Amino acid sequence: MPERYYQYTLPNGLTLLGEKMPGMQSAAMTLLVPAGAAVDLQGASGTATVLSDLVLRGAGERDSRQLTDYLDSLGLQRSSSAGVHHTRFTAAALTERVIEALPTYLDIIRHPHLPEPGFQAARDLTLQGLEGIEDEPRQKVLIKLRERYFPWPYGRNTMGDPEDLEALTLRICKSQHQKHYHANGSILAIAGNIDFDSFRREAETLFGDWPAAAEQLDTTAPAPLGVHHVEHPSEQTHIGLAWPSLEEIHPDYYVLRLAMEVLSGGMSGRLFTEVREKRGLVYNVWAGYTSLKGFGSIMGYAGTSNDRAQATLDTFIDEVYRLGEGVTAAELDRAKIGLKAATIMQGESTSSRSGSIAHDFFMRGRIRTLDEIKKGIDDVTLDQVNQFLKTNKPGPFTLVTVGPKPLKTPWSATCSPCT
Amino acid sequence: MPLTFHHHQLDNGLDIIAETNPDSHSIAVGMFVGTGARDEEVTINGVSHFLEHMMFKGSEKYTWEDVNRIFDEMGARYNASTSQEMTAYYANVLPEFTDRAVEHLAHLLRPAIRLGDFTTEKKVILEEIASYLDDPGHRLYEIAMAEHFGTHPLSQSILGSAESVQKLERDQMTQYFTRRYGPGNMVLAATGRVDFPQFIKIAQRFCGSWRRVDAPRHHPQPVHQNRRRTLVDPKLNRQYIMGFTPGPSAQDERRFAARVLSDVIGDSEGSRFYWALVDNAIAEEADFGFYPHDRCGSYYLSLICDPDRTDEAIDIMLRELEKVKHDLTPDEVERAKNKIASSIVLQGEVPLGRMRAIGGQWIYNKEYRSLEQDLATLMAITPQSLQSLMRDFPFDPMTIVELGPRPGKGILIPTSTADTMKSAARATAPAADLWPIT
Numbered sequence: 001m002p003e004r005y006y007q008y009t010l011p012n013g014l015t016l017l018g019e020k021m022p023g024m025q026s027a028a029m030t031l032l033v034p035a036g037a038a039v040d041l042q043g044a045s046g047t048a049t050v051l052s053d054l055v056l057r058g059a060g061e062r063d064s065r066q067l068t069d070y071l072d073s074l075g076l077q078r079s080s081s082a083g084v085h086h087t088r089f090t091a092a093a094l095t096e097r098v099i100e101a102l103p104t105y106l107d108i109i110r111h112p113h114l115p116e117p118g119f120q121a122a123r124d125l126t127l128q129g130l131e132g133i134e135d136e137p138r139q140k141v142l143i144k145l146r147e148r149y150f151p152w153p154y155g156r157n158t159m160g161d162p163e164d165l166e167a168l169t170l171r172i173c174k175s176q177h178q179k180h181y182h183a184n185g186s187i188l189a190i191a192g193n194i195d196f197d198s199f200r201r202e203a204e205t206l207f208g209d210w211p212a213a214a215e216q217l218d219t220t221a222p223a224p225l226g227v228h229h230v231e232h233p234s235e236q237t238h239i240g241l242a243w244p245s246l247e248e249i250h251p252d253y254y255v256l257r258l259a260m261e262v263l264s265g266g267m268s269g270r271l272f273t274e275v276r277e278k279r280g281l282v283y284n285v286w287a288g289y290t291s292l293k294g295f296g297s298i299m300g301y302a303g304t305s306n307d308r309a310q311a312t313l314d315t316f317i318d319e320v321y322r323l324g325e326g327v328t329a330a331e332l333d334r335a336k337i338g339l340k341a342a343t344i345m346q347g348e349s350t351s352s353r354s355g356s357i358a359h360d361f362f363m364r365g366r367i368r369t370l371d372e373i374k375k376g377i378d379d380v381t382l383d384q385v386n387q388f389l390k391t392n393k394p395g396p397f398t399l400v401t402v403g404p405k406p407l408k409t410p411w412s413a414t415c416s417p418c419t
Numbered sequence: 420m421p422l423t424f425h426h427h428q429l430d431n432g433l434d435i436i437a438e439t440n441p442d443s444h445s446i447a448v449g450m451f452v453g454t455g456a457r458d459e460e461v462t463i464n465g466v467s468h469f470l471e472h473m474m475f476k477g478s479e480k481y482t483w484e485d486v487n488r489i490f491d492e493m494g495a496r497y498n499a500s501t502s503q504e505m506t507a508y509y510a511n512v513l514p515e516f517t518d519r520a521v522e523h524l525a526h527l528l529r530p531a532i533r534l535g536d537f538t539t540e541k542k543v544i545l546e547e548i549a550s551y552l553d554d555p556g557h558r559l560y561e562i563a564m565a566e567h568f569g570t571h572p573l574s575q576s577i578l579g580s581a582e583s584v585q586k587l588e589r590d591q592m593t594q595y596f597t598r599r600y601g602p603g604n605m606v607l608a609a610t611g612r613v614d615f616p617q618f619i620k621i622a623q624r625f626c627g628s629w630r631r632v633d634a635p636r637h638h639p640q641p642v643h644q645n646r647r648r649t650l651v652d653p654k655l656n657r658q659y660i661m662g663f664t665p666g667p668s669a670q671d672e673r674r675f676a677a678r679v680l681s682d683v684i685g686d687s688e689g690s691r692f693y694w695a696l697v698d699n700a701i702a703e704e705a706d707f708g709f710y711p712h713d714r715c716g717s718y719y720l721s722l723i724c725d726p727d728r729t730d731e732a733i734d735i736m737l738r739e740l741e742k743v744k745h746d747l748t749p750d751e752v753e754r755a756k757n758k759i760a761s762s763i764v765l766q767g768e769v770p771l772g773r774m775r776a777i778g779g780q781w782i783y784n785k786e787y788r789s790l791e792q793d794l795a796t797l798m799a800i801t802p803q804s805l806q807s808l809m810r811d812f813p814f815d816p817m818t819i820v821e822l823g824p825r826p827g828k829g830i831l832i833p834t835s836t837a838d839t840m841k842s843a844a845r846a847t848a849p850a851a852d853l854w855p856i857t
Binding site: 023024025026064065068069071072073074075076077078092093094097120121122124125128129131132134135136137138233234235236238265266267268269272273276277278279280281282283284303304305333334337338339340341342344345347348349350351 | 442443444445475483484486487488490491492493494495496497511512513539540541542543544545546547549550552553554555654655656657688689694697698699700703723724725750753754755757758759760761762764765768769770771
């Protein structure tokens, strides 16, 4: 691996990753713990989200207030949240401040106090957030789409169900913390003008005796899929669409990404051109690659006035099918330069890089260097893209709409992608 | 980081500025215009934002398809935004595309405004207005601004209403363009790996012939008074509350202290509002922020809570605003300063972030401030600066507007709101982006 990238897995299974970015004053850290919403117990959805707040309400020798004050005094720009696979903690600041915060993050994940009043508050806040989503149909449609599209438990709303949250207890949270906040499967990534060896020594000292635990075997249930409408008295109809695609580790991954750039990258992308620019049907329309481990997918969204929603959906689907007829050399050139430039520009931010290397390791077991990504993009030919599009027809579609009225599915009459 | 500042003015008054950084991997270039919703007559409300969209519809030389295609051929990350006071167009590209990006921005800023494009884009604007109506936070922001500023031009909606946009004619837009988009009212700014002499050359070639136009702005003093208003929307589940109170302006030296004070009071974590309202789950969100304008300024507060806890939450918030005047501690001021310092450093490492900072600063103050200057000014702030600031701007008078299902003496909003409601923009970032980043 080129000398600016580092990867090291401790005997307990915690992986340390680093990217040296000379010239930077800041460093950014991403810590992924394998305690995402997918491991929430049946009937206890939302636990991971509640825990991602609760672990910050006092840890080690500091109570809630002392802990927050201390992290603030370091000037850390930080976040904590539960995703599907992981609970994620991020922190960015001047390099030495991020290193200084490491022992405290050890306390947060290994020695949180998990106090009862803090639990009540964290749960209430999650419930309030869920209620708020009912006021924002644009968010709601994407949450409902994930629920319909991904097999359980991968599609569940990371914030949980209100009934589960009402019944959630601190005992369940404590037991889930003990079971899932463990070293194996955790990733600690840092990017910036760092000395990786000293970071590694520090992390080994701190996290070396963090216990590993047995990997949990997931039980899954098939996704409901199909067409689903949620009635909502909204100004617009919000349309969410998903269909399966390649996993990130597939050899044709860059071919797929470039094809998707043609569909929805930049303002000359086909969806933007046809749905918004030519017809003025929407303000927002997009489709993009989404990856969960084991499920490469495309997800798309459009929001439009109720009386124009059918035309919007029809045009959207037409464009998705038309992509199967192939792309032009000029479109592919634009897609390539667009993806490459985005990669290079992302390389200017420590926060982006620490998130990317952590994601890469989780998906692929290694870091992709920026040069490898650029080469992956460059090596794709027009023939490859068009051959790929010819043999990989889109569908079956899962469609969710949120608005006053359901829409007709354009594919039922003309084709049957659901079979 | 070896950052160097450069400035040059073309004969027609166009300012060209750059902060060069040879270590960058990209350049960011933007054209900033000192115009926005506050510069519109009521009859053409929404024209600044609509015009921003029309810039992407082509010049005499290019069609809208050319405009989008050329940006994408450079692999540019590009966008535009409109606020009450400023409109900005920008692109982030690899250094080899610098000349082309500047040329393209110059074409963008001389739009053809063809009638067919105008008619199609009007539909997009109406969809944008409708999309904000499905977002209570955004709706509330402009209602509260209108209430707070009353007859002052800052009360004007950025997007305009469905009605005002519907009525807008192409000729009104071209007249507005001629009046406001003069080179004397604009700055071309670049950051990153920029070759400044070459940058001037390209700018001279493509912007040098623009006719000089002065675009004065009226600065009436806003008249504020304590105002409370409740808007009832039974469709909503949560209660949304937004308040405004006077603060220092974008030109005022006290604006740096105001930023620190805002973080002490209402940063999303570790602030006074956080401990009084969010930590204990009385409110889901309780923020306090500083919003400087051209020669006047505001603090804003924003709260989301259960409808039946609204009065309690507002009372706590108002009590905290009184309390901080008496028991401010040096530690909390230090913590807020450290957090802001980190955000300045992080923003400074990305050319796009710096470009937006120096371009905006120039439009408001015709002044360049280096990162070091900003950090030094920040670090010199003391608890005494904040106390003196609170004597000058004591959070009084204050406008508070609620939107939510809570029944009461409020004004009921009709079920179909599209034609009657004022549209809204973002509460936290007071600018409407042309193209949401997805």
